Amino acid sequence: MRKKPVKTLTVGILTTLLLASACSNGNNGSNGNTGNTGNTGSKSDTPAVSGNAGADANANKPASGMEEGPFGKYDPPITMTTVRSLPDVEEYRKGESLDDNLWTKDFSSILGINVVNKWKVNNKQYNNKITVSMISGDMPDFYQVDSKQLQQIVDAGQAADLTEIYEKYASDVTKQSFEEFGGIKLQGATFDGKLMALPLNGGMPGAAQMIWIRADWLKNLGLEPPKTMDDVNKIALAFTKDDPDQNGKNDTIGLNLMKDLFGGWAGIDGYLNGYHAYAFNPANASGTELIIRKDADGKPILGDTLPEVKTALGHLRDLYAAGAINKEFSVLDPSKAGDLATTSKVGMSYGEFWVGTWPINNMKKEDPKVDWKPYPIVSSDDQPVHPTGRGDVPTSFIVVNKNSKHPEAAMKILNYFHEKVSGPNKDEAYHQVKEGDKNYQVFGLSPIVGPGFSNTNQTDNDLIQDALKTGDESKLTPSAMVYYKGIKEYQAGNMEMWFWNALFGPGGAYSITNDYDKNSPPVTSEYLGQPTLSMVSKGPILRDLEIKVFTEIINGTRPLDDFDTAFVAEWNKQGGQDILKEIAESGRLK
Amino acid sequence: MGKKNWRLERPLHLMILPGLLFVLIFSYAPMAGLIIAFQDFIPTKGMFGSHWVGLEHFKYVYGLPQTRAVVANTLFISFMKIVAGLVVPITTAILLNEIRKQFFKRAIQTVIYLPHFLSWVILSGILIDILSPSSGILNQGLGFLFGAKPIFFLGDQSWFPYVMVTTDVWKEFGFGTIIYLAALTSINPMLYEAAVIDGANRWKQTLHITIPGMFPVIVLMMTLAIGNILNAGFDQIFNMYNPSVYETGDILDTYVYRLAFVNAQLSVATAVGLFKSIISFLLISLSYIIAYRFANYRIF
Missing domain, CATH: 3.40.190.10 (Periplasmic binding protein-like II)
Structure with a gap:
């Protein structure tokens, strides 16, 4: 029957509030001794703590x-x-x-x-x-x-x-x-x-997008991987009209999209990057995770409201009108959009490195002819292209x-x-331990799991590329060794291991992001702080507005010029100005 | 009441006690927390440290440009669900009651009851596939039979509310049917025998015996449903809606979820919850009075 989620949730929260103090008071005494009991025996050979620390410590x-x-x-x-x-x-x-x-x-x-x-x-x-x-x-x-x-x-x-x-x-x-x-x-x-x-x-900005393309479809149609945004659009159209899977039916589309618009799979983020636009407003952050940029005067401005976004939306709109974007993208969540890929209905999607692990990870096993490959994002003009980067703060x-x-x-x-x-x-014994056929992530047992170094995967990737070329495995770190073995197994014919190759293999996802970092560093938000008051209170409504207008511009229900009137102007009016003001006043711009 | 009676009844009263305590602890005690609807609640400061803002949060939600449309959608979808949710199961129950083959009757009863046990998370996935304009079985069927153009049921503002009502009724009418079938069995068969002697045909029997006999249950179900009028089905709509149908499909619960829950604006969420509870309380009282006046029906 019909539920009352709001009421139930509220009641639930309030109940927890009332009961909580009772619960947490009870625990103080009982666990007190656990730490001590572990001291005896087994760990007599605990590795010495590194040099300089110990030296002045005893003094x-x-x-x-x-x-x-x-x-x-x-x-x-x-x-x-x-x-x-x-x-x-x-x-x-x-x-x-x-x-x-x-x-x-x-x-x-x-x-x-x-x-x-x-x-x-x-x-x-x-x-x-x-x-x-x-x-x-x-x-x-x-x-x-x-x-x-x-x-x-x-x-x-x-x-x-x-x-x-x-x-x-x-x-x-x-x-x-x-x-x-x-x-x-x-x-x-x-x-x-x-x-x-x-x-x-x-630390390192991550989440840079790349273009995942069915290379076997490119080959079927005699196409080259994209060098410019024009190529991307042409490939999308060719994938739609020229029967790239050669089954004699007009049943494919070029570019995958899903209803949240922004995200690491089937989002528009990477496509926008091609037109030097940096917009981001994902569903789960409800309008609090934004790409703030600076205008000519150094004042904060929302990346999503800049004219480059309008240009990119105009091209997406053309693709939609030509049938190259799935007609139903506005109702499909990421996993439904994933079904389009796994049933070979779509041949191209923007996404992050992890697309190799989901949703397309099993396709190679089921049909060895399927050949998804990541390609770097491309520019629409002679300006270099930069991906949107996140996760640095x-x-x-x-x-x-x-x-x-x-x-x-x-x-x-x-x-x-x-x-x-x-x-x-x-010491790998403190990181990941294999006992029997189980891997134990023992590092997670520590009450403080430190950030370590945020580019571990990147350095691992370089080591793997070297090892793949020279065959010398001696320099691989323990984690790189796992990935390297996965690639080797894939090369020996175990299609289950395809994803390792997609991520760390030659020309894989990490090689692409490493190239970005060297040649075209990601563009990140200029704002360092936590979500501001207006971001929290007005973010959800502003996000509704943005997604609605963008969706309707792409699917043609609105004219492109509504970007300025229905989105940018409304965004400023309905609270966007307050958000920018708070950010400017916070003093927490980079 | 004599002392003897009290002694005899004491165990019975004790048996009520756990239930009563449960309601007190889990339904009444938390109501104290409603005060945060009138505060600018900050978790670190707690319920007693946060400062009072009066009706600020109510005004804030009321003042938002989308709120009116959202309330209108809620009432519209909910009202249609109540009406359809009464008419369809009552009709089905009466028709099923006329079926003589017990096996056939039971089989239908079970089949239509089944969707009730599926959650909306699962059903929405199935429905999105069925209703798809390009590959959905419904649109392909319509196209094959009538040559109709594919309809974008979940992406078209004018269709969306009706799709919600239809799918909700489809999911729940089996459950309602069982309640009404139960009500039918309680009608005295002698009434039918007397009617047959008086020369009443099937239709007249239905009109003058079956429906009046079901009336108390119908009124009860309606009273309960009206109290829920501001709940238009969060699970269902949350799993199927999308930005392009916000104008007609966004209801109070989904709106508040996006507005307040995701960003932990506890005061705003509580204010809306309180508002909904007050309206529900008024409506349920009203419908009870009406039921009492016009159908002489008493719950208590």
Whole structure:
């Protein structure tokens, strides 16, 4: 029967609010000892912590019982509380759990820190539970939050200032990680010049799009891969009209689109890049994840409202009118658009690197003639083309409670994580372990999963290309080795491994993004901060407006000139101006 | 009430207790949280620290340009669903009741009941395929039979609300039919025998015995449905709508979902929830009074 989602949800949230304080109070005592029990036996050969850290650590022992330095040990041991988000599928090695594992054992034996999980909830409830904990004021020593929560916590003055702690305690690897790519990670966690959190992601702009094309269809029609946007449009038309699958039926279309318009599969983002337009407004962010650019005066302006977008929409409109875009794109979600590809109804789609892993990953296995290939995006004119880049600003953080007695302990935990997983002395036993036929992602057991280096896949890709050319496997990192073996298996005829080749093989997706980074770096949002008040309150309506007008321009229900009147003017009027004003005033432009 | 009675009834009262507590804890206690509809609620400050804004959130939602259209869509889709959701199952129940072959009757009953158990997430996927203008079986059938041009059922503003009503009735009428069939079995067979003696044919029997006999259940179902008039079916529409049909297909629940839930604007969401509850409460009271006056029907 008919449901009442709003009411039910509201009631649900409120109920949780009321019950939460009761739940979280109960957990304090019970888990206290878990850290200690792990100290004995097995880990006698714990790898030594890297040189310079240990050296000055032993020298001075302050009265508090703590050695100085990034890995200084607490004696007597201290307890740090945290909270954990559980994955949907929990798989641990025998005898391990989130409470007691190789990380917690090392933390207590090497760092003298006993980490205690106050509570653990499924990842879907984690954000709600954090909100509830904020209300009840019962926060652990350190915990993971997203951008919006970080802003709230900083505003409420509940986060510890980590500026000095970073100077004093961050290890070399942690510093290198935080300072890569212009220090964007640090910038994202800095408020009014103070470091208020430890960023857990960000760094290299990712999500650059490429053109995924059925190379076998190109060959059938005697076409070359695209060099310009004109080529792209011609291929789209040829795929529609010239029976590229040679089944004698007019049953194919050229370019795949789906109803959200923006996204890593069947979106318009990459197509727009070809016309030097940088628009982005995905469904799941509800108008809060935008590409902010600067105008000639350095004032913020929304990428989606610039005239280049109109030009690109005009070309999409022509393609739609010629039948080269699926007529029903406005009702198809990404997975339905994926069905068009897997049933060989469509031959071209813009998308990110992961398109190789979904939705087209099994097609090669089912029909070896199918040949999807990624190609770099192309320009409409003699100007170089740049992809839209995202993910450079961190969105996930560790906050240290300002009431914590040992705020630097969180930094030490992060240092230790980086030492074992990202640094020059990294140890695969702390990253991914294969036991039996199962892979255990043991790095995820650590209460702080540091950002490490954001270009690991890129450097791996270069190593793989070299190894493929020379046959010398000795320089491959453990992760690159896995990918390399996948490619080798594919080359030996195992079609299940096709996706490794699509991602890391010669001319694969990562070779394309590496080329972008060298020759045409991604264009990213100029705004560093969290979603502003107007973005949160007006974003959803503005996104509705944008998607509606763009959709109707493409499918011809509106004239192209509505871009200026029905979109740009309305966007400014209905709250866009407020958003730009807040961004300008935030002082958080790059 | 004597002391003896109380002693006898005590276990019965105790048996109500868990249910009563459940309602108190999960339905009444959370109502306290409604106060955040009148606050600028900030989680870090909590319910007592956030400052009061009066009717600000109500005004905000009311002032949005889309709100009127959204309320109109909600009422339109919901009203049509209520009417169709009464007429179709009642007719089906009466027709099924006339079938003499028990096996045939049961088989139909089961088949039409089946879609009720599928969630809208699954059904929407199936329906998007069936209703597709290029490859959908419905449009191909129409084209084959009548040479009709393909209709973009889910992408065309003028079709969308009717598609929602039709698919909703298709999914749920089996369930309604069972309730009305149950009501039919409670009609005293002697009435029919008497009518046959008086010379009434099948149609007259239906008109003068079957329908009046079902009336209390019809009124009950209608009363319950009217209380739900602002719920036009979130699951269904959320899974099938798209920006090009927002004008006619966007309902209160989907609108508020995009507006407030995705960005965790808890106060706005609560304000709309409270508004909906008040309207529902008024309507359900009104329809109860009407049912009581005109059909002499009592729920309590």
